Amino acid sequence: MTVGIVMLAHTALDRAAEVARHWATHECPVVIHVDKRVDDAEFLAFQANLADLSNVRFSARCACHWGKWSMVEATQIAVELMLSHFADVRHVYLASGSCLPLRPVSELVDYLAARPRTDFIESATTEDVPWTIGGLDEERFTLRFPFSWRTNRYLFDRYVRLQRRVGFRRRIPDGITPHMGSQWWCLTRQTLTAILEDPERPKYDRYFKRVWIPDESYFQTLSRLYSTNIESRSLTLSKFDFQGKPHIFYDDHLHLLRRSDCFVARKIWPNADKLYRTFLNDKKVAQNKAEPNPGKIDRVFAKAVERRTRGRPGLYMHSRFPNRHWENDLTSAPYAVFEGFADLFDDFESWLANATGSKVHGHLFAPERAEFVGRPDTYLGALSSAPALRDYNPRAFLTNLIWNARGERQCFQYGPSDTQAIGDLLTRDPNAQVFVISGAWAIPLFHSNENFSDIRRQAAALQKIESEHLDALRLPECRARARIWTMAEFIESPMEPLQIIIDEIGPRGRSRLTEAPKMADLAGFGQFLQNLKNQGMHPYLMGDFPSDDDPRRKPRGRRKPYLVK
Incomplete structure (x- = not known):
C-alpha cells in the first residue's frame, strides 16, 4: 500500500513537474488537475514533460475560481481518477502545484502506513475556529454567494447585506454539521470512497455549491460522517497572514522549514531554487521520526505578523504607515x-x-x-x-x-x-x-x-x-x-x-x-x-x-x- 498525490496546479508548471516527478519516482502515484484557464500549449508541454512516468495521470480540466465550487469539483474529479486507477493507494494526499515535500517520501509513507485508518484533515465548527477572515463565519453556510468576492466585491457585499436585511437563511441539510479547516488534507481511501459514493452526494453537492469557499468546508464536513478516526490537523505546513493570505516561502526560509518537521510546505516561491534543490535531492536520507509540528515556528510567524501590522516602535515610513491606533507605540523611546x-x-x-x-x-x-x-x-x-x-x-x-x-x-x-x-x-x-x-x-x-x-x-x-x-x-x-x-x-x-x-x-x-x-x-x-x-x-x-x-x-x-x- 502506498500514498497517492492529488495535485492542483494552475501556474509555475515547470516547478509542479519537478515535484510531481519527485513523488512519482518514489513510488507515489500522482494525479494532476490543471486549471482549464491555463493555455493549451503550456498544458501540453507540461504533459509531455511527464509522459515517461507511468504512474502520473492528468484528470479532466475545469476552470477553477477562488472561493467557488469549481475548486471542490476539480478535487472530486482528480480523486475519483486516483481511486479508480491505483488500487494500492490507501491514503490520498491533496497538494497544490506550489507545494514542496520537506522530508523524504519514505518517511511520509511509513508514517501513514502506521496509521492506516487515520484521516488527517483540519475540521472544526465555526464556533471553534479563530482564523476566518472577512466577517463571515456561520453565514457562509446560510447565505447565497452568486458573486465573486475577488472580482465583484461590490455586488458580493451588497447581496450579503440584502440577505441579512430580509432575514434570508438557507437550510443546512439534515444530518450534517458544517465544519471548516485547511483545504490541504490527507484522507483514507475508505473515507473518500464513502464521500464520493454516498447516495446523498447530489444533495450535499447542491448545498455546498452555494457555500462561500466550499473547498475549506466540503470534505471537512462530510469526513465527519464517515471517518472512524480523524486527527484535526494538516500534514502540510501552510501559514496565513492577518489578511488571510498565505505566506510565501523563499530561499532564506530553509532552516525555518526544516524546523517544522512537516512533510509538505505550501506556498513555495517558484524561483526559490535553493529550496527546490535542497528538498528534492534524492540523496537526502531520513534523519528523524519526529511528529509534524508547525507550532514550533508559530512564534516566528506571529512576530512577522506583528512587525508587518505594527512595525517597529515609533518608526513611520512610506512603506508602512500605520492606521491610527495600530501603532506599535507612538514613539521609539522615552x-x-x-x-x-x-x-x-x-x-x-x-x-x-x-x-x-x-x-x-x-x-x-x-x-x-x-x-x-x-x-x-x-x-x-x-x-x-x-x-x-x-x-x-x-x-x-x-x-x-x-x-x-x-x-x-x-x-x-x-x-x-x-x-x-x-x-x-x-x-x-x-x-x-x-x-x-x-x-x-x-x-x-x-x-x-x-x-x-x-x-x-x-x-x-x-x-x-x-x-x-x-x-x-x-x-x-x-x-x-x-x-x-x-x-x-x-x-x-x-x-x-x-x-x-x-x-x-x-x-x-x-x-x-x-x-x-x-x-x-x-x-x-x-x-x-x-x-x-x-x-x-x-x-x-x-x-x-x-x-x-x-x-x-x-x-x-x-x-x-x-x-x-
Missing part, C-alpha cells in the same frame, strides 16, 4: 516635556542638560522656528527648523526626532503659545513624561512692555489653551506620565520637584541637588495677577499668590502641633 520651566528659570535648558546629561531643546513648536539644542537650522535626520515644514505634520516631526536621536533622551520646552497640534500625541504616548508648572506662561507677559489691555487678552487666551491641555493630561485614559504643579506651589519649595525630575530622567546614582537654577525676578508678580483680576480676567492656574509680595520671600509659619488620640 522623552520629557517641560512646560513653564523655561519661563520660571533663567537658562533652564543648560542647567537641565548638565544635571541629566540629556539633549535639552528649546521650544520645538514655537511659532517662529523649531528651537533645536544649539539652535541649528537642521537637526538629526535633516529635520528643518522651518515652522512651515514642521507644522505640515507636527506629529511626524516629533516622532522622527525621537527615532533619529534614539539612544539619547530628548527633552524640550512646550507651552500654550506653541503649536498645539501634538497635544493629542502627548496624552496618548506612554513614552512621554510631561512636567508642568501651570500658569508660568504669565511670567513673560509680566515682564513685557505691552499695553495692559493686550496683555489681558493674551493671558485669557493662553490660560484657556493650557486649561484644556491640563484637562487632557488628567484624564484617566491619558497614557503619558504627567506631573503638574501650580506656579505658587512650585516656587514655595522648588528643590523638591526639581529633585523628582532629576530622579526620573537623570542617570541612576546621581547625587541629590544642592542648587536650583536661577529663578526669574518675580517682585510685583502678585500685584500683576491682581491687576488682571481687576480688569475682569481671573488667572486661576497660578495658584494662591499674595498680591503684595514676592512669593519666594513669603515666611512659612510654624505648623501647629496636634494631638492624636
